[in-house]
Amino acid sequence: MERETAQPQAISLDEAAQIAGEVKDLIKAGDEHSAWELLQGLHPADIGTILAGLPSKSRDALIQVMSPDTVVWILRQMNPVEAGRVAARLGSNILSFALDQLHPRQVLAVLDHLPILRAREVAPSLESLESTELFDYAPDTAGALMVGQLPTVRIDRLVSEARENLRLLEDIRQKLTHLFLVGDDGELAGQVSVVDLALAESDTPVRAIASPLVATVTVDTPARECARLQRHYNVTQLPVTQGGRLAGVILAEHLLGATIELDTRQMQQVANVPGETVGGPLLSSIRTRLPWLTINLGTTFLAAGTVALFESTLAQVVVLAAFLPVVAGQGGIGGTQTLTLIVRAIALGELVGIGARRLLAREALLGLLHGVWLGVLVAVIAMLWKQNPGLGLVLGLAMLGNMVIAGTVGAGVPLFLRRAGVDPAVSSAVVVTTFTDVFGFLLFLGIASAFIGLIT
Amino acid sequence: MERETAQPQAISLDEAAQIAGEVKDLIKAGDEHSAWELLQGLHPADIGTILAGLPSKSRDALIQVMSPDTVVWILRQMNPVEAGRVAARLGSNILSFALDQLHPRQVLAVLDHLPILRAREVAPSLESLESTELFDYAPDTAGALMVGQLPTVRIDRLVSEARENLRLLEDIRQKLTHLFLVGDDGELAGQVSVVDLALAESDTPVRAIASPLVATVTVDTPARECARLQRHYNVTQLPVTQGGRLAGVILAEHLLGATIELDTRQMQQVANVPGETVGGPLLSSIRTRLPWLTINLGTTFLAAGTVALFESTLAQVVVLAAFLPVVAGQGGIGGTQTLTLIVRAIALGELVGIGARRLLAREALLGLLHGVWLGVLVAVIAMLWKQNPGLGLVLGLAMLGNMVIAGTVGAGVPLFLRRAGVDPAVSSAVVVTTFTDVFGFLLFLGIASAFIGLIT
Numbered sequence: 001m002e003r004e005t006a007q008p009q010a011i012s013l014d015e016a017a018q019i020a021g022e023v024k025d026l027i028k029a030g031d032e033h034s035a036w037e038l039l040q041g042l043h044p045a046d047i048g049t050i051l052a053g054l055p056s057k058s059r060d061a062l063i064q065v066m067s068p069d070t071v072v073w074i075l076r077q078m079n080p081v082e083a084g085r086v087a088a089r090l091g092s093n094i095l096s097f098a099l100d101q102l103h104p105r106q107v108l109a110v111l112d113h114l115p116i117l118r119a120r121e122v123a124p125s126l127e128s129l130e131s132t133e134l135f136d137y138a139p140d141t142a143g144a145l146m147v148g149q150l151p152t153v154r155i156d157r158l159v160s161e162a163r164e165n166l167r168l169l170e171d172i173r174q175k176l177t178h179l180f181l182v183g184d185d186g187e188l189a190g191q192v193s194v195v196d197l198a199l200a201e202s203d204t205p206v207r208a209i210a211s212p213l214v215a216t217v218t219v220d221t222p223a224r225e226c227a228r229l230q231r232h233y234n235v236t237q238l239p240v241t242q243g244g245r246l247a248g249v250i251l252a253e254h255l256l257g258a259t260i261e262l263d264t265r266q267m268q269q270v271a272n273v274p275g276e277t278v279g280g281p282l283l284s285s286i287r288t289r290l291p292w293l294t295i296n297l298g299t300t301f302l303a304a305g306t307v308a309l310f311e312s313t314l315a316q317v318v319v320l321a322a323f324l325p326v327v328a329g330q331g332g333i334g335g336t337q338t339l340t341l342i343v344r345a346i347a348l349g350e351l352v353g354i355g356a357r358r359l360l361a362r363e364a365l366l367g368l369l370h371g372v373w374l375g376v377l378v379a380v381i382a383m384l385w386k387q388n389p390g391l392g393l394v395l396g397l398a399m400l401g402n403m404v405i406a407g408t409v410g411a412g413v414p415l416f417l418r419r420a421g422v423d424p425a426v427s428s429a430v431v432v433t434t435f436t437d438v439f440g441f442l443l444f445l446g447i448a449s450a451f452i453g454l455i456t
Numbered sequence: 457m458e459r460e461t462a463q464p465q466a467i468s469l470d471e472a473a474q475i476a477g478e479v480k481d482l483i484k485a486g487d488e489h490s491a492w493e494l495l496q497g498l499h500p501a502d503i504g505t506i507l508a509g510l511p512s513k514s515r516d517a518l519i520q521v522m523s524p525d526t527v528v529w530i531l532r533q534m535n536p537v538e539a540g541r542v543a544a545r546l547g548s549n550i551l552s553f554a555l556d557q558l559h560p561r562q563v564l565a566v567l568d569h570l571p572i573l574r575a576r577e578v579a580p581s582l583e584s585l586e587s588t589e590l591f592d593y594a595p596d597t598a599g600a601l602m603v604g605q606l607p608t609v610r611i612d613r614l615v616s617e618a619r620e621n622l623r624l625l626e627d628i629r630q631k632l633t634h635l636f637l638v639g640d641d642g643e644l645a646g647q648v649s650v651v652d653l654a655l656a657e658s659d660t661p662v663r664a665i666a667s668p669l670v671a672t673v674t675v676d677t678p679a680r681e682c683a684r685l686q687r688h689y690n691v692t693q694l695p696v697t698q699g700g701r702l703a704g705v706i707l708a709e710h711l712l713g714a715t716i717e718l719d720t721r722q723m724q725q726v727a728n729v730p731g732e733t734v735g736g737p738l739l740s741s742i743r744t745r746l747p748w749l750t751i752n753l754g755t756t757f758l759a760a761g762t763v764a765l766f767e768s769t770l771a772q773v774v775v776l777a778a779f780l781p782v783v784a785g786q787g788g789i790g791g792t793q794t795l796t797l798i799v800r801a802i803a804l805g806e807l808v809g810i811g812a813r814r815l816l817a818r819e820a821l822l823g824l825l826h827g828v829w830l831g832v833l834v835a836v837i838a839m840l841w842k843q844n845p846g847l848g849l850v851l852g853l854a855m856l857g858n859m860v861i862a863g864t865v866g867a868g869v870p871l872f873l874r875r876a877g878v879d880p881a882v883s884s885a886v887v888v889t890t891f892t893d894v895f896g897f898l899l900f901l902g903i904a905s906a907f908i909g910l911i912t
Contacts, residue, residue, distance in 0.1 A: 023809075198619055252692070256686075314777050
């Protein structure tokens with residue numbers, strides 16, 4: 001009864017952090033064996049997480065004690081995303097060894113987390129990849145997400161045969177919620193749920209307990225669309241077809257994993273750190289962040305150029321310089337608020353039937369209302385601070401104008417990108433804050449120049 | 457054979473948008489009946505989405521034709537989050553009627569999406585809420601996420617009895633992946649998967665196909681921790697206990713829903729738009745955004761005050777004003793990149809065993825490296841543009857310093873908040889950009905004042 005051996009229990013993040021600390025201290029003291037004993041009672045997912053968090057020297061010392069087979073066993077039990085993060089930290093020898101024994105889905109996740117040079121170094125030695133067609137499919141498509149096993153039963157058979165087919169799918173059996181029904185020519189004809197299989201008599205025809213398929217995807221369907229189908233239609237597993245025939249199935253846990261990965265990436269893209277994880281190699285962090293920082297430098301010089309246009313005005317009223325960050329900063333925050341909301345709504349498919357014009361008008365109106373409040377507030381503060389009513393007026397007007405621009409641009413940029421067929425998450429933020437900076441300065445210093453008599 | 461009636465197929469977002477447009481046109485032309493005919497063939501999730509996207513007048517006209525019962529049927533088929541979004545748009549009469557017939561979980565999701573005033577108006581009339589204890593549990597806890605039905609079987613029974621128990625759970629049967637095993641005193645003693653139930657003989661003792669429980673939560677466990685357990689340990693459904701006894705179960709789809717909601721909220725919090733959805737009432741948008749904008753106004757005045765300290769320097773070298781947005785803007789972007797990464801890593805439990813000091817040092821070092829590159833670049837551009845080597849030097853030094861500050865603060869603020877027990881997603885961004893603004897100006901204008909002889 002191997003299944004009744006005591007399985008380790010879940011622990012909290014705090015407990016995990018505490019054990020990680022003890023393990024680190026033991027290894028520092030040269031006692032890797034006690035460290036490994038401490039870990040052995042834990043769930044593989046926790047061993048892996050703690051392993052990933054160790055300094056590389058300690059990690060290597062510990063792996064010496066654990067044996068490579070144990071490392072592979074741990075990686076196998078983890079979800080692919082976390083396993084990838086752990087494996088990316090392993091030495092090349094043990095990594096090659098581990099990758100050879102993992103499920104191709106996990107191998108892909110691992111390679112995805114490796115710096116390109118290391119992936120090239122490790123990949124050619126992989127035997128497991130030769131036996132799979134996963135590399136035939138573009139990343140972020142249903143083809144790359146699916147497992148190639150086919151949980152099917154012919155539609156004219158009995159429940160007993162469906163059960164037999166389920167039994168044969170040893171690797172993924174526990175992760176299935178449905179078997180797909182196929183007709184004479186291998187075409188999809190519905191599904192039966194495992195729950196109904198559990199309740200039916202053996203001699204019942206599967207047709208009698210069949211339920212219709214709501215969603216089917218092809219190998220080329222983007223992962224984002226698969227995630228949307230799962231969420232929108234409450235689907236647990238998705239059949240994937242190629243040339244009209246069933247080619248594989250996307251399991252619920254891989255759909256969940258894809259959803260979370262896509263969400264993470266989207267959030268990071270809005271903040272301009274595409275696909276980086278904490279604690280990876282420095283060089284890969286620089287490679288992902290520095291290009292964005294450099295592009296952003298260009299946009300700040302656009303803003304600088306705008307300010308420079310008004311040097312003579314600034315020379316007359318130096319105090320204007322102090323208020324530059326106020327107008328631009330508020331616009332930036334307002335624009336980002338709108339942008340975040342719209343990008344998210346697009347990704348979740350919430351904008352069906354809601355016209356772009358209506359959204360633009362709504363956000364512009366919100367900007368106007370916010371602008372009235374903030375404009376009055378900022379005008380009053382500036383008057384009290386600098387005893388200069390003209391300055392207050394100029395500042396208030398610029399604030400009002402820039403908040404309207406922030407709302408319009410914050411909604412307009414992602415909506416325009418969507419219409420143009422570009423993922424609106426990428427680089428929208430840079431464009432929006434460039435607009436709010438440049439127009440903020442233009443409005444503020446422009447109005448100030450026009451009413452220069454009022455403020456000097 | 458009711459299950460073999462043709463079930464509508466999934467459609468793409470583009471198709472949904474097109475149908476939504478046609479429906480809108482038909483209703484505008486006064487032909488609600490044809491509009492409803494067009495919708496009838498669709499999956500309820502799509503009817504709901506299109507309904508939510510219609511202008512309120514058109515929606516009301518269409519609902520007149522559909523009958524309230526159909527509306528309830530549609531809401532029932534949708535996932536709770538989307539159903540909440542749709543229901544929040546309905547008139548009060550039909551909303552009260554609908555809520556009375558929904559599952560309490562969905563009712564909570566709907567109320568969650570309503571402005572407080574409307575929720576108060578609708579809630580007292582709800583019969584369904586009297587029969588539930590869901591309101592006893594704080595939102596965002598396991599208690600509020602669970603369904604109260606108990607998918608259990610006594611550990612000393614046979615598979616046949618487990619199947620009978622499964623059959624009796626009509627409402628949630630199709631959503632179950634496991635039955636929980638309970639002992640004599642109602643204590644949890646393991647689980648059996650529905651897959652194993654489907655494969656076992658009727659006279660097998662359930663004990664023989666039992667598998668251990670990895671994670672159990674109590675009614676007070678935060679939803680975020682439940683989502684982490686699911687992801688980290690690859691769990692599909694979680695048992696929820698209260699006082700040592702099983703109180704309910706969190707189903708896989710509700711865990712997924714919770715994960716996505718928490719992710720959404722986290723992302724919106726980083727951008728300071730807590731929990732708003734596109735297209736809700738204007739007043740609730742203002743109520744969520746304006747407080748943040750006002751707080752931010754305070755922080756921009758801190759920045760303004762910093763600039764004002766150096767008015768005499770600015771009066772001597774007006775061109776300095778043009779470069780204010782360059783130093784502050786770069787720091788803001790760099791800080792936000794780091795912040796996003798760390799907040800996300802904390803939420804995903806990736807920081808176990810990775811010391812705060814190591815992360816801080818890493819991000820500060822990255823800031824230094826980025827700062828060297830950006831500093832040289834900005835110095836060269838400033839020299840070429842303004843023919844002023846002293847200005848270039850000052851700008852380059854300030855940029856270098858501010859990028860180090862951006863990295864340190866971007867990592868330090870969320871790590872400090874986590875240690876203080878505060879959710880680091882809330883308001884971190886405002887604090888970080890305030891730091892980078894204030895220190896950016898202080899460094900730039902301070903260095904400029906010190907080397908004023910070099911730049912005039």
